[in-house]
Every structure is written in structure tokens, then in C-alpha cells.
Amino acid sequence: MVAIRLVQAADxxxxxxxxxxxxxxxxxxxxxxxxxxxxxxxLSETEKGALAGFIAxxxxxWEFGQPPAGWVFAIQIDPRLRLKGVGTxxxxxxxxxxxxxxxxxxxxxxxRKDHLxxxxxxxxxxxxxPSLQLDKDLS
Amino acid sequence: xxxxxxxxxxxxxxxxxARDPEQTLSSADLAERFGVSNHHLAKVLGTLSNAGLxxxxxxxxxGYRFIGNRRRITLMDIVALFEPAPGQRARExxxxxxxxxALQRVLLEIDEIAEATLRSISLETMLRPx
Numbered sequence: 001m002v003a004i005r006l007v008q009a010a011d012x013x014x015x016x017x018x019x020x021x022x023x024x025x026x027x028x029x030x031x032x033x034x035x036x037x038x039x040x041x042x043l044s045e046t047e048k049g050a051l052a053g054f055i056a057x058x059x060x061x062w063e064f065g066q067p068p069a070g071w072v073f074a075i076q077i078d079p080r081l082r083l084k085g086v087g088t089x090x091x092x093x094x095x096x097x098x099x100x101x102x103x104x105x106x107x108x109x110x111x112r113k114d115h116l117x118x119x120x121x122x123x124x125x126x127x128x129x130p131s132l133q134l135d136k137d138l139s
Numbered sequence: 140x141x142x143x144x145x146x147x148x149x150x151x152x153x154x155x156x157a158r159d160p161e162q163t164l165s166s167a168d169l170a171e172r173f174g175v176s177n178h179h180l181a182k183v184l185g186t187l188s189n190a191g192l193x194x195x196x197x198x199x200x201x202g203y204r205f206i207g208n209r210r211r212i213t214l215m216d217i218v219a220l221f222e223p224a225p226g227q228r229a230r231e232x233x234x235x236x237x238x239x240x241a242l243q244r245v246l247l248e249i250d251e252i253a254e255a256t257l258r259s260i261s262l263e264t265m266l267r268p269x
Contacts, residue, residue, distance in 0.1 A: 112251060115259055119259045
């Protein structure tokens with residue numbers, strides 16, 4: 001059983017540590033920015049208070065010409081606690097907050113080779129959206 | 140995206156059987172359900188059986204049952220049994236030219252997006268009530 005609550009500044013070191021362990025890169029300033037007003041930064045913790053996972057998002061209006069939608073920027077779950085519904089509970093909590101603010105769509109961007117996270121979002125009912133991401137190597 | 144007939148039959152058969160792992164359906168049952176050739180479907184079921192996705196029984200109670208893990212198996216796992224892996228197609232005439240190479244890069248991009256889509260959808264996700 002996990003509980004979900006808003007992230008506080010005191011939670012940032014353990015959030016940053018979990019993310020660094022999973023991605024191999026430390027980005028404390030990025031996580032600090034997620035505490036800015038208007039952002040939704042939630043965590044789940046076990047009954048013993050251990051970090052189980054976190055999710056971050058924001059409502060953005062007219063991003064890339066699209067009407068207001070909730071964007072999921074990041075989600076990480078402790079690998080030892082995966083497949084127990086933690087990610088789904090976090091996603092649903094974030095979506096509930098988006099809905100409460102009046103938006104009717106949620107979207108995200110995912111590395112197309114990251115099949116684990118792609119499968120997770122598919123399992124939440126997400127499908128390919130109206131935009132295609134394009135990029136170019138500038139080096 | 141165009142899938143070979145065997146691939147589509149493989150997807151139909153696995154999804155139909157995975158809908159209820161307790162059910163046993165014969166090749167003829169499945170062929171009738173999808174309006175396809177029993178002979179063709181029997182060969183496809185043989186491939187699925189060799190891959191450990193379904194198990195076939197013999198005799199009067201013969202038929203096929205899904206024996207995989209619905210949460211782990213993706214559409215790509217089934218497609219990969221019947222279609223050439225991306226980047227492993229036989230070379231086509233003209234690919235060595237500038238235009239041929241540029242066209243190949245576009246086709247590879249399409250293949251990668253298709254693979255990501257197929258690999259991200261588990262049987263469980265496909266079969267979830269909408």
C-alpha cells in the first residue's frame with residue numbers, strides 16, 4: 001500500500017537520488033524547478049515512509065499550437081516496487097489534478113526505444129497523439 | 140503498414156486465445172471465426188506453438204490454448220515471428236545510390252516508429268475493455 005502526496009523541498013534529495021540511480025545523470029536543479037507554482041509534483045511512499053516513486057507534470061496552453069493539456073514530464077518508480085500499481089496510482093493522481101483544473105487531455109514525450117515506459121503509458125490508455133517530434137543534430 | 144497474412148493470422152489467433160486462457164479452440168474454430176483458410180491458420184498456429192505462446196492438444200479434445208503471459212507479451216513478439224527484423228531485409232537494387240540511401244533512411248525511420256508502437260502494446264493492453 002502506498003500513499004500519495006505533494007513533493008516538499010525536503011524530499012528532493014531522495015527524488016534526485018532515485019532518478020540518478022535510474023538514469024545515470026544527476027539533475028537536482030531540474031527537480032528543484034518542479035516545485036515552481038503551477039507544477040504538479042507528486043510522490044508515493046510506502047507505509048514505512050520510503051520513496052516508492054514520483055511523477056511531475058504541468059498544464060500547458062497552446063504548446064506547439066495545441067489547446068491546453070496536461071503534460072507528464074517525468075515518472076520514476078523504484079524498481080523493487082514496480083508492477084504493484086505505484087505508477088498507475090501516481091498517473092491517476094496527476095490526471096485527477098489536471099481534470100480538476102479543467103483540461104481534458106494528457107500527453108507526454110517518450111524515447112521510442114524505451115519500451116518499458118512506452119508500455120506503461122499505453123497501459124494507461126495513451127495512444128499516439130496529433131504531433132510528431134522532430135529533431136536535428138547540431139554538432 | 141502492411142503486414143503479411145501469416146502475421147495478421149498470428150495476431151488474431153493469439154489475441155483470441157489470450158482473451159480467455161482457459162478456453163481451447165481448434166484451428167478450424169479460429170479459421171471460421173476470422174473467415175480464413177484453416178490450412179494457412181494451422182501453419183501459423185504451429186509457429187506460435189513452437190514459440191511457446193500457445194499449446195496444442197491432439198484427439199477429440201484437441202485445440203489450442205494460450206500459455207503465455209498477457210502482461211509481458213507484446214504485439215511485436217508475435218509480429219517478429221513472421222516478419223523480417225527491421226534492418227535485416229535483403230538489399231534492394233539501387234540502395235547503394237545517394238537517392239536509394241536517402242530513401243532507406245526514411246523507411247528505417249518508419250520501421251523504428253512502427254516497432255516502438257508494436258513493442259509498447261502488450262496483449263493485456265490490447266484486450267482491456269475500452
